[in-house]
Amino acid sequence: MTDLNRIRQHISLIALAEKAGAKFDAHYLRSTCPMPRHAGDRSSPSFVVYDNGQKWKCHSSCPSDANGGDVISFYMAWKDLDFKTAVQELSEWTGSQDSQPVPVSAPKQYVQPAQWKKRAAEFIAYAEKNLNDSVMEYIIKERGLSPETARAFHVGYNPKNIFDDPVLWGMEGKKIWLPRGIVIPGLWKDEPHYIKIRRPLENDTLGKYIPKWNAKDGAPDIKFGGPRGGKSVLFRVELIDHRPVLILTEGEWDTMILWENCMDLCDAGTIGGAQSKFDLLDLALLTRYQKIFVVHDDDKAGDKGRAYIASLKEISPRIESISPPAHDLTDFWKAGGDVRAWAAGYVAEALQGTTHPRWMKVLANAKRKL
Ligand SMILES: [Zn+2]
Structure with missing residues (x-):
């Protein structure tokens, strides 16, 4: 390039x-x-x-x-x-950044082929229909989410391993692997752009709620599967009625737990992984926020993500990396942490002194929690 x-x-x-x-x-x-x-x-x-x-x-x-x-x-x-x-x-x-060869004229929207989106939407609808009580129990007890939040994010369950015809996804080559597990769609304006499937692993807690991992499932080390050909999007950042502060997390579960607890305090989204970077469209979207906090997990991959965010600060002072209160937000909640109070502290700090009437209301909500 x-x-x-x-x-x-x-x-x-x-x-x-x-x-x-x-x-x-x-x-x-x-x-x-x-x-x-x-x-x-x-x-x-x-x-x-x-x-x-x-x-x-x-x-x-x-x-x-x-x-x-x-x-x-x-x-x-x-x-x-x-x-x-x-x-x-x-x-x-x-110079120091890795770059992906993408078109110079940044896409007007995240672009994902229609055939892929169509098949993905069918699979997501199928998974939503299969979300049973036991899976919902996992979502509530292990992920700290309410059924309303799970439904709002169109979380579903795929009960069996599927090897789908690539033609149905508008692709060639190998079959499309749709492993059994919890289905989390990456939606942008209600259309799927990627799908992550959280699989049961050997001896993990998910195996208490759905059939345990077994040799027929294969790939014992892959926590998240899903159809190839997905494109990362800033999960949930397209909402129109937005708050002035955005908290971006490393993964979808943490985004959902923020949404669950802090809907009136901040917008929540995910960058999709520890190593994800923003493109021009992402940065253009982010300009609507007064402040953007990015919280990476407390691990080595997260450290790299933090270094990347720190390098952005040179270009945009409104993007700031913050430390997770535990390994990640879901772990924090599981240990009895108050996710709302944690987020409220950052929101109050970011909005201190605001004179915008709507934002003053958000600030008041945040302070009430402190
Ligand atoms: Zn001028």
Whole structure:
């Protein structure tokens, strides 16, 4: 990948503009102009970011030779640099990151083939129908969730190992492995983009609620199975009626336990794994939040995730890594921890001094818990 593409993929224009001093309103990507060369009115929001957070323009009196374009032209105009120097400096920020070759024009939405989504939706509906009392007991007793939350997230149960025809998923090659276990769909705007299936392992607690792992299940070390071809999405972050603070967890169970306990305090989502990184669309979505806390598990993989989040802070001060109160939030709950009180502390800290009426209400809710 060329440096230019790498820069456009890895550096969020919105985050960079914020670093330059732009203060975007929560719903529209508009701000007063942060450009040092800006000669116009400093009080009206003339600076806009559009095209899914990829382009900018100042509609006031910024000089026309340095007005508008992409993240690179923004950096040039902000720092008053020539193209070559701007690319050099921006490359230093991206150079150390692994990058996935994805299209330069970041997708307008997470893209997942229709055939895959159709078959996945059928499988999810099937699993929801099979969610029996015993599985629900596991969800309640071992995961700290209510049946309402399980239903809201369309959690289901797949009672037998299935090797599905790949053609039905719009794919070729090997059969699609749908192991038995608890089915957690990764939905984006109600459409499946990935599916995780929590399998019973040898001697684990899930085996008390569904038939234990046996040799016929195979793959004794794979905790999560599911159909290949899924795409990670920021699980549950698409909700429209959002809270000002977002807490992102490492996995879906922790997201659900946050939702269960803190629905009125914060939005909850998952980055999908310890090593997951944000793409441009993710970063554009995240700009609507006043504050984003990311909580990785307390283990080695989580340490790497924390280092990644720390590196983002250089670009966006609103993203912050926080320590889990136990190995993860579900373990914290199991040990008698108060998930709501834990989250309320961070929400109260993030919203301290807010004057936005809706956010003051959230702040009051958080403080009531402290
Ligand atoms: Zn301007």
